[in-house]
Amino acid sequence: MRLKTFTAASMNEAMQLVKTHLGPDAIIVSTQKGEGGIGVRLTAAIEAPEEEDAWDYDEDHIDPIDEIVEALTHHNVIAELSEKLTRIAGSLDADDAKLALAGALDQHFKFQPLPVTGTRPIVLVGLPGAGKTVTTAKLATRQVMKKKPVNVITTDMVRAGGYDQLEAFTRLLKIDLLTAGTCDELSDAVAASAPGTLTLVDCAGGNPFDPEDLEHQRRLVEGLDAEMVLVMAAGTDPLDAIDQARAYARIGARRLIATRLDIARRLGSVLAAADAGRLAFAEVGIGSGVADGLGPLNPVSLARLLLPNEHSAREEAAE
Secondary structure, three states: OEEEEEEEOOHHHHHHHHHHHHOOOOEEEEEEEOHHHOOEEEEEEEOOHHHOOOOOOOOOOOOHHHHHHHHHHHOOOOHHHHHHHHHHHHHOOOOOHHHHHHHHHHHHOOEOOOOOOOOOOEEEEOOOOOOHHHHHHHHHHHHHHOOOOEEEEEOOOOOOOHHHHHHHHHHHOOOOEEEOOOHHHHHHHHHOOOOOOEEEEEOOOOOOOOHHHHHHHHHHOOOOOOEEEEEEEOOOOHHHHHHHHHHHHHOOEEEEEEEOOOOOOOOHHHHHHHHHHOOEEEEEEEOOOOOOEEEEOOHHHHHHHHOOOHHHHHHHHHO
């Protein structure tokens, strides 16, 4: 795909420039006001069949807005969100694409790393297979490595091997794993934590699109003064991610942990979920092993994941 930005006094003039330089098959990717609010700045694209499967940038490509648009397109960021981020980035007047995109992400999204003290229990929810159990083990390991107290509870006593997997992790960490199948049992398990202890609750995977199942998940944590965190695997369909995020946001999710960044080539679903559910980015998971990366996310590190050289950015995010 070839991208080019045009600046003109009016939309009609900008469209004529697009047709002249890119031809009648070009599509409009984003539009915004020109510098100082005067005129129009329009970014258009046209397919380049010989480069259809490539993820390469022209060495002479210097326009940061064009670079951002191409990156967001590569990651399948939905059009409305892509246009918002591009518009904000253009208003920052930054010469560097990473800084411009980081500024746009900072203005549009919230970034809230998880606490390390036991002020409120952290309840991990999400689809089956999203990585909740491994994420719970990673968070518990981090607490132990920092010599901070941690209490681990699981409500997953139905899935084959669900309890055994987490019990194996906690046994290595010399932590007792508590179980809770009802709201009352979960409240008692949380109350058993010593003051200042961070409590992690690994909830069984559910179906957020089944009203009864979603209501069951809501009732399970009802009455807990807890921080509900949605765990979502990167690389899913952005529209499915939007529906999922909105469903969990309705029952109390306020933060997002994105997993499997090591195998996902498109991160549009992660951005779509955070946007639709108004979820704050908390952590990112890289790798399926407990010793693999899990760390906080900030606007600059997210911008680096979205822009070229993403492999090195993912490796650094795991450190």
